[in-house]
Amino acid sequence: MxxxxxxxxxxxxxxxxxxxxxxxxxxxxxxxxxxxxxxxxxxxxxxxxxxxxxxxxxxxxxxxxxxxxxxxxxxWNVYDPQVIRWRLAGADRPQQLRSLTVLRSAVEPIAAGLAAKFATAEQCAELTECAIGMVANSRGHKLEAYLVHDVAFHRVILAASGNEMFARLGDVVTEVLAGRTHHEVMFEDPDPAAVTLHVQVAEAVREGDAVRAETLTREITIGALHELDILAP
Amino acid sequence: MxxxxxxxxxxxxxxxxxxxxxxxxxxxxxxxxxxxxxxxxxxxxxxxxxxxxxxxxxxxxxxxxxxxxxxxxxxWNVYDPQVIRWRLAGADRPQQLRSLTVLRSAVEPIAAGLAAKFATAEQCAELTECAIGMVANSRGHKLEAYLVHDVAFHRVILAASGNEMFARLGDVVTEVLAGRTHHEVMFEDPDPAAVTLHVQVAEAVREGDAVRAETLTREITIGALHELDILAP
DNA sequence: GTGACATATAAGTCTGACTTTTTGGTTCGG
DNA sequence: CCGAACCAAAAAGTCAGACTTATATGTCAC
The missing domain is CATH 1.10.10.10 (Winged helix-like DNA-binding domain superfamily/Winged helix DNA-binding domain)
Incomplete structure (x- = not known):
């Protein structure tokens, strides 16, 4: 990296x-x-x-x-990207992945809501492109190509929020998503429902619907939590 | 510090x-x-x-x-406590305070929800003490004493969440709250409604009511956002 | 214009001598 | 026997100077 x-x-x-x-x-x-x-x-x-x-x-x-x-x-300064990378590479990996995913679940919905308000036309376009890319690679074991668009999607959301602290979590999210694809679950094609949610988030942001963007993103992150068995139901 | x-x-x-x-x-x-x-x-x-x-x-x-x-x-590594302190001390102060408050608004409600699930009996007791301390110093221009308990309250919540990333935001929240009391708004006694909300959060955590703890904490952070004119209505 | 080559520059590295702070033990007086 | 004052060793901290290495840039031939 x-x-x-x-x-x-x-x-x-x-x-x-x-x-x-x-x-x-x-x-x-x-x-x-x-x-x-x-x-x-x-x-x-x-x-x-x-x-x-x-x-x-x-x-x-x-x-x-x-x-x-x-x-x-x-x-420890656990937000230092270097520290995160070191921990993800070592024995702490599972715990690190969990705590980062919980952090995502807190931040990303709010970021999406803000993005709906503040995203530029260019960012909306990028977001839509990413969503399309995800759909296009959602079937047929094209996990790598899917990942690229997934990562880009979440980075745009965080950047478009207009909040510098959120924006800087882009690297973190990248590590988490990459980690999930490469080491943990996700042997098969991604959940179609998740793909749809991403498309809908792009829609909501484009339309400036903050509440919907936030709610939909929350559903995405809840899915991520479930994947790691963090949520009970 | x-x-x-x-x-x-x-x-x-x-x-x-x-x-x-x-x-x-x-x-x-x-x-x-x-x-x-x-x-x-x-x-x-x-x-x-x-x-x-x-x-x-x-x-x-x-x-x-x-x-x-x-x-x-x-x-920049904007999560580095040192960097945060430097920026809070300089011309970036207003922007820094805003972005940190938005971050709080994303994290603290989720943290409170987790605290309701995972807080130890000791942490619940601490939380209640803090709330009592806030009530006791909520009138009569005892802002300093109030601040101490307010800070302690939020630190306990973050620590009790059981998430290391959240826990490490304790210092950040401390800086924000201290900054608010010392430099920005808050010349008068704190909003009684906010005090009540803290008491209720302590209650909800004690009772293990995650949803209520989250909702109430969200109201607290919404108040913080309003103080900095970040929210429209 | 383009590519190979020379040169100057600023960071990078190493070494050895010296200073300063702190700890833990020792001694002395009560 | 205990406490305070003192002393000595240990390890980090600081400094100065010589040397190495990478690299941006300018120069020259073609």
């Missing part, structure tokens, strides 16, 4: 970040900078930069005379 | 971060590391660490032979 290994410290992070988020160094563990530098065969300056980044993500805390201690999971 | 000036690079960040988020260095501007190091009177290594942190927040991008370029706002 993001450029891997942008410099030496980047490669260290690609290795150390996942290790920490995976719990390989449990919270409370103490690391020493120059020991790490030796282990990773980099200079102290490079390792220090890596530690600084981990610190800015609240994954670790660096204190004099004690070392670099791993923070408890509850303090 | 967070420890200020944890080391030299921290002080550099406290100065450079707000400057960037405030648009003092507009997107596309190019900075040079050793020039910055000279300006801030720190060594290159310290400045490099600061730049690395800014880079991890997607505020800047560092490339060989060109320098450190400021990224467009749309790419």
């Amino acid at each position: 993001t450029t891997p290994g942008r410099g030496l410290h980047g490669r260290v992070l690609d290795s150390l970040g996942p290790a920490i988020t995976a719990g390989e160094y449990p919270p409370g563990s103490v690391l020493r900078t120059d020991e790490l530098a030796k282990d990773f065969e980099v200079s102290r300056s490079v390792m220090r930069e890596a530690v600084r980044v981990l610190e800015s993500m609240h994954l670790v805390e660096s204190r004099r005379r004690v070392g670099v201690t791993v923070r408890p999971k509850a303090e | 967070t420890t200020p000036g944890r080391g030299l690079h921290g002080r550099v960040l406290d100065s450079l971060g707000p400057a960037i988020t405030a648009g003092e260095y507009p997107p596309g501007s190019v900075l040079r590391t050793d020039e910055l190091a000279k300006d801030f009177e720190v060594s290159r290594s310290v400045m490099r660490e600061a730049v690395r942190v800014l880079e991890s927040m997607h505020l800047v991008e560092s490339r060989r032979r060109v320098g450190v370029t400021v990224r467009p706002k749309a790419e």
